Amino acid sequence: MGVPKRKVSKSKQGKRKSNKALKPPTLVKCSQCHHLKLPHNICPNCGYYGKRKVIEVA
Template sequence: MGALPKRKYAKARQGKRRGHLGVIPPVTENCPQCNSPKLPHHVCPTCGSYAGREVTEIKSPKKKAG
């Protein structure tokens, strides 16, 4: 037979053990160009700028035909 626990442990004990495994919300900062929220050290998804200069062109969304 395989190894089995000697007793059932309480859920509080399990919660104390997993206390560091919570979900952390991402840190955001405002873009200096367009003032929209963006992740630090990433290109702004709204205006496409990084470190004060435009890096990528932002394409306008395509309209569906019909």
């Protein structure tokens, strides 16, 4: 529910925003080349997604 801005103390606001910081992205190891990659994405190192080669990497 909406709360008027002046009713929220700076301390309360800070405590809420302390949870909002950017976190490093989750990385998983590629099953083919063990390169670190983003989950559910084609591996940028070998072009595999799971067991299948999807793109040609130069």
